[in-house]
Structure formats: structure tokens, C-alpha cells
Amino acid sequence: MTIDIAPELSVSEWLNTDTPLTLAGLRGRPVLLHAFQMLCPGCVSHGTPQTQRAHDMFRNSDLQVIGLHTVFEHHAAMTPVSLKAFVHENRLTFPIGVDTAGEDTPVPVTMATYGMQGTPTLILIRRNGTVYHHGFGQQDDMAVGAMIAAVLSET
Amino acid sequence: MTIDIAPELSVSEWLNTDTPLTLAGLRGRPVLLHAFQMLCPGCVSHGTPQTQRAHDMFRNSDLQVIGLHTVFEHHAAMTPVSLKAFVHENRLTFPIGVDTAGEDTPVPVTMATYGMQGTPTLILIRRNGTVYHHGFGQQDDMAVGAMIAAVLSET
Amino acid sequence: MTIDIAPELSVSEWLNTDTPLTLAGLRGRPVLLHAFQMLCPGCVSHGTPQTQRAHDMFRNSDLQVIGLHTVFEHHAAMTPVSLKAFVHENRLTFPIGVDTAGEDTPVPVTMATYGMQGTPTLILIRRNGTVYHHGFGQQDDMAVGAMIAAVLSET
Amino acid sequence: MTIDIAPELSVSEWLNTDTPLTLAGLRGRPVLLHAFQMLCPGCVSHGTPQTQRAHDMFRNSDLQVIGLHTVFEHHAAMTPVSLKAFVHENRLTFPIGVDTAGEDTPVPVTMATYGMQGTPTLILIRRNGTVYHHGFGQQDDMAVGAMIAAVLSET
Numbered sequence: 231m232t233i234d235i236a237p238e239l240s241v242s243e244w245l246n247t248d249t250p251l252t253l254a255g256l257r258g259r260p261v262l263l264h265a266f267q268m269l270c271p272g273c274v275s276h277g278t279p280q281t282q283r284a285h286d287m288f289r290n291s292d293l294q295v296i297g298l299h300t301v302f303e304h305h306a307a308m309t310p311v312s313l314k315a316f317v318h319e320n321r322l323t324f325p326i327g328v329d330t331a332g333e334d335t336p337v338p339v340t341m342a343t344y345g346m347q348g349t350p351t352l353i354l355i356r357r358n359g360t361v362y363h364h365g366f367g368q369q370d371d372m373a374v375g376a377m378i379a380a381v382l383s384e385t
Numbered sequence: 386m387t388i389d390i391a392p393e394l395s396v397s398e399w400l401n402t403d404t405p406l407t408l409a410g411l412r413g414r415p416v417l418l419h420a421f422q423m424l425c426p427g428c429v430s431h432g433t434p435q436t437q438r439a440h441d442m443f444r445n446s447d448l449q450v451i452g453l454h455t456v457f458e459h460h461a462a463m464t465p466v467s468l469k470a471f472v473h474e475n476r477l478t479f480p481i482g483v484d485t486a487g488e489d490t491p492v493p494v495t496m497a498t499y500g501m502q503g504t505p506t507l508i509l510i511r512r513n514g515t516v517y518h519h520g521f522g523q524q525d526d527m528a529v530g531a532m533i534a535a536v537l538s539e540t
Numbered sequence: 541m542t543i544d545i546a547p548e549l550s551v552s553e554w555l556n557t558d559t560p561l562t563l564a565g566l567r568g569r570p571v572l573l574h575a576f577q578m579l580c581p582g583c584v585s586h587g588t589p590q591t592q593r594a595h596d597m598f599r600n601s602d603l604q605v606i607g608l609h610t611v612f613e614h615h616a617a618m619t620p621v622s623l624k625a626f627v628h629e630n631r632l633t634f635p636i637g638v639d640t641a642g643e644d645t646p647v648p649v650t651m652a653t654y655g656m657q658g659t660p661t662l663i664l665i666r667r668n669g670t671v672y673h674h675g676f677g678q679q680d681d682m683a684v685g686a687m688i689a690a691v692l693s694e695t
Numbered sequence: 696m697t698i699d700i701a702p703e704l705s706v707s708e709w710l711n712t713d714t715p716l717t718l719a720g721l722r723g724r725p726v727l728l729h730a731f732q733m734l735c736p737g738c739v740s741h742g743t744p745q746t747q748r749a750h751d752m753f754r755n756s757d758l759q760v761i762g763l764h765t766v767f768e769h770h771a772a773m774t775p776v777s778l779k780a781f782v783h784e785n786r787l788t789f790p791i792g793v794d795t796a797g798e799d800t801p802v803p804v805t806m807a808t809y810g811m812q813g814t815p816t817l818i819l820i821r822r823n824g825t826v827y828h829h830g831f832g833q834q835d836d837m838a839v840g841a842m843i844a845a846v847l848s849e850t
Binding site for chain 1: 458466473
């Protein structure tokens with residue numbers, strides 16, 4: 231059965247990486263996926279800097295941190311041009327994909343596929359491709375550290 | 386002599402006010418001017434919420450709080466459309482003017498006139514139109530409260 | 541009438557000052573009175589460091605900052621010996637008086653006289669000896685700065 | 696060889712537990728040991744509340760959290776009577792041992808045995824009784840969560 235495998239990302243453009251990333255290509259490694267919007271206050275104040283800290287803290291492990299810009303409101307205000315300035319000003323260094331715009335819906339494709347409730351959303355995927363954690367809203371630092379270590383310890 | 390009078394604002398567009406504001410029109414009232422950029426991390430995390438708190442705290446006084454969007458970098462990323470979404474998401478309710486774009490320079494007009502070093506900049510203007518305080522960078526809450534009360538007590 | 545004049549302090553022991561302080565002797569100057577207990581979490585995390593910041597910020601004014609150790613619970617745990625270690629470890633430099641123990645009541649004398657509800661309590665006294673502000677619990681930094689500046693501006 | 700086994704605790708009095716705890720008796724379970732002093736500002740503001748959060752977060756695991764009151768200065772100010780009030784006021788619920796006073800030295804026994812540099816010190820002990828982490832000063836929440844999860848995953 232493939233029903234529990236985390237769906238593939240749909241990304242229209244990448245920042246901070248020369249080659250596009252896919253969950254299929256990352257199978258065998260844990261993946262921390264931070265879905266955000268650059269004008270979402272809870273992302274800017276907490277979720278996005280927390281993700282950067284996780285990227286820095288686990289840089290010597292095989293954890294892959296990925297940001298996903300899931301714009302579902304104020305589309306004209308959060309274009310890739312604005313996102314690039316945001317990434318530069320906030321010194322974000324982890325790979326960030328722009329979630330593919332939806333057709334006939336303001337919700338982008340990956341956001342819809344995962345049934346995300348809003349931003350920030352933090353999703354942690356196991357080495358085997360299944361979802362270990364899917365959390366909406368502010369996530370506690372200690373809990374995030376513990377979850378990442380737990381999936382890193384899995385074989 | 387008029388040399389010490391704070392120069393007039395040059396604003397191309399206003400948010401959160403039906404009528405344009407001018408320092409000349411506000412003479413007799415103290416004015417708190419917060420110059421910011423919507424993608425400046427120090428503004429978003431500290432200066433802009435502090436200005437909103439000042440706007441709320443002194444709402445029963447005759448202090449006039451004004452935001453000034455002084456874009457001097459990443460111009461394509463911080464357009465009025467993006468600014469409106471930022472203001473909405475961060476629930477900013479004080480009047481905000483867009484500093485008029487400079488000619489042959491990335492620095493907007495009012496920013497240049499005042500010789501601001503960057504964002505955030507906080508300028509406090511007395512009832513008589515002279516500058517009481519011009520500070521670049523993070524300003525301490527207790528100090529800001531004290532400065533506002535000091536200019537409010539002046540006649 | 542003297543009914544509005546802030547009652548005199550009753551202090552059994554002073555720290556950080558060679559000479560005892562009295563409100564009568566300070567008449568003509570504003571007084572910021574911070575009532576606290578060294579084991580009160582809200583004092584340690586917020587009120588006491590805020591008072592130290594006010595002491596530092598207004599050092600060039602004639603504001604007099606005074607701490608008052610108003611022990612109304614856990615008396616054996618918050619003796620003057622423990623208080624001295626607390627003051628040393630937290631690098632408090634403003635004068636601190638030990639509120640005189642009550643007779644037949646756990647509530648000390650000054651705390652009872654002022655009708656304080658608990659700790660921390662912040663009381664701001666005008667130059668003329670009347671109470672400008674009496675607040676129980678966490679006080680906002682910007683508001684404290686504004687209140688101090690307001691009483692400093694009074695003649 | 697037993698050289699790497701964490702030395703046994705030397706405790707003169709326990710709070711928050713009916714039965715004394717020993718590392719020997721806890722062998723097979725990870726142990727998080729938080730050494731603190733009730734008047735150490737860095738403990739009160741960060742280390743001790745962090746330890747309480749770890750105690751709460753991992754309550755359904757077999758992690759044992761232990762506080763150790765390692766008084767090496769201001770001995771008269773941090774007696775067991777004062778400690779009990781501190782524990783009550785700060786709502787600490789994990790077991791806390793009072794490190795046995797040293798003979799001819801201000802440094803208590805367990806603190807000396809472990810070579811702790813001061814407070815706060817955080818020590819994490821594996822199921823097999825060896826030390827996984829020994830850190831002096833402020834520890835990052837995310838790192839603490841990751842370390843605890845790592846030792847929990849060991850067999």
C-alpha cells in the first residue's frame with residue numbers, strides 16, 4: 231500500500247538550491263517541511279526562524295530541511311520577487327520551493343494535497359517516506375528537537 | 386529661523402487614513418514618525434509592533450502616530466500592493482504614508498531629507514515642529530514611553 | 541487636607557544606601573516604589589529587572605527609585621540574609637528597604653498601610669507627595685516610562 | 696571498566712519524592728540531571744523552567760528528571776527552608792535533591808565529584824549509566840529535546 235506515503239511536492243520554482251528536490255529522491259533521509267507565507271506574522275516571528283535553527287543544528291546529520299512557500303492569500307503581495315527579498319533579508323539558507331499555484335482555487339497544489347489548515351505548518355517525514363508529524367501553528371522548540379532526533383534514530 | 390523645523394513629509398500614497406497628513410497641518414500636536422520597510426527584520430520584530438503599541442497607549446492624547454514606508458532596497462519586492470497585505474496581516478491601524486520614490490537614487494525623498502541612516506528609524510517631533518529625538522535601530526520601550534510623555538507635557 | 545499624601549514607609553533595615561530614606565525627606569522629588577518578594581516569580585522575571593532599568597534610565601533626573609521587600613508569605617525563606625544574596629546575584633543597585641514585620645499578621649506594616657494586593661506592586665509618587673499610580677502585577681515598560689516622565693515634568 | 700559510569704549522587708534531603716533516588720536504582724532509564732541554585736539568575740530565568748518543561752513533555756517516557764540543589768555560595772541564603780518556598784512558588788514538580796554539603800569546602804559533594812563549573816549545569820545520562828552530555832550555562836531548547844530523544848531511542 232502507498233496510502234501512507236507522503237505525497238510528492240509540487241514546486242514551480244526553487245530558491246537556495248541548484249537542483250530541484252523531490253521526496254522520492256530524498257527517500258532514506260528524514261525531511262523537515264516548513265510551509266509558510268512571507269507575510270504570515272506567526273511564520274516570520276517563530277516558525278521560519280525555528281526552521282533555520284533546525285537547519286543549522288542538524289547540518290551534520292542527513293536531515294533535509296525544506297521550506298515551502300504556500301501562498302493562499304494576498305497572492306499579488308507575495309510573488310517570487312518579494313520572496314527572494316524576504317529570504318535575503320532574513321538570511322534563510324535552506325532550500326525553499328514555491329508551491330505551484332492552484333487552478334480555479336487560491337490554495338496551491340501541495341498545500342491542498344496535504345490538507346494543510348494554514349501557515350505555519352510543520353511536517354516531519356520519516357526515512358521510509360511516511361508522515362511522522364503534521365502540526366499547524368506554533369511548534370515548541372523542545373518538541374521539534376525531540377521529533378527530529380526520533381526520526382533520525384530510525385533505520 | 387526655520388532651520389530647526391522638521392522638514393515636511395513627501396508621501397505618494399496613504400493607508401489607514403482618508404485624508405493625507407502633513408506636519409504643517411499637525412503643528413501644535415506631537416508627532417511620532419516610524420520609518421520602516423516591510424521586509425526589514427528589525428522593523429517587523431520590534432519597531433513596527435512598538436509603534437502600534439504607542440498608537441494604542443496614547444490614543445486618548447493628541448499624539449499623532451505616523452508610519453512611513455521608506456523603501457531604499459528591494460523596491461520591486463515592497464510595492465504598495467505588498468505593503469497593504471503586510472498592514473492587513475499585522476493589524477496595523479495607524480496612518481502609513483509611502484515615502485515618495487527618489488529620482489536617480491534608490492533612497493526615497495523624505496528619508497533623504499531627514500538623513501535617515503536606515504530602518505527602523507524613530508523620529509519624535511514636538512508641538513512646535515522641532516525634532517525632539519531621531520533614533521536609528523531598536524528603541525527601548527521605557528525610553529520611548531518617557532520621550533512621548535515628555536513632549537506631551539510641553540506646551 | 542493630608543488625606544491624599546502617600547503614607548510614610550516603615551522599614552526595619554536598608555540595603556544599598558548608607559542613610560535611611562523617608563518619603564518626607566524626599567518631598568519635592570518623584571518616588572518610584574517597587575514592592576516585591578525575592579521568591580515571587582513575577583517579581584524576579586519582570587518587576588524587579590524593570591525597576592533596575594528605570595533606576596538606570598532616569599539616573600540623571602531627580603527621580604528616587606526605592607525597592608521595598610514586602611514579605612507576606614514564606615517568612616523563614618526570605619530573611620534579610622537571603623535578600624542580600626538575592627540583591628548581590630541580581631546586581632540590584634537601587635536602595636531597598638525591608639518592610640517592617642507586622643504584629644499578629646503575616647502582612648508587613650507598609651504593605652498593609654498602602655492596601656497592596658500582593659507582589660509585585662508599583663507605586664509612583666508625585667513631587668507633592670500624592671500617589672500618581674498604584675498598580676498590582678506586571679506593568680508595561682512603555683507605560684512605566686510615560687508615567688515617570690509625566691511626574692518628572694510636574695512642578 | 697567502570698570509569699565512564701556517572702558517579703552516584705550524594706543527597707542530604709529530597710523534595711517532591713517520597714523515596715530517595717539513586718542512579719544505580721535508575722539504571723536502564725535515561726536521567727536528566729539539572730544542577731542549580733535557587734538564587735542563580737540564569738537558573739531561575741532559563742534552566743529551571745526548561746527542566747520543568749522537559750519533565751512535563753517526556754512524562755510518558757521512562758526519562759527520569761532530577762533537580763540537584765548544588766549550593767556553593769551564599770549558603771546561609773539558600774537553606775532547605777528557602778528552597779522549599781522556591782519550589783512551591785515556581786510550581787516545580789520534579790524530584791529535587793539537596794547536594795550534600797562539602798567538608799572544609801564551600802562546594803557540595805556531588806558538584807565536586809562531577810567537576811561542575813557552576814550553575815546551571817545540565818547532565819544527561821544514558822540507560823547504561825554513562826554520561827551523554829555535560830553542559831554548563833544556558834542550553835538551547837531544541838538541542839535539549841534532541842538529546843533527550845536520542846538517549847530515549849537507545850536500547
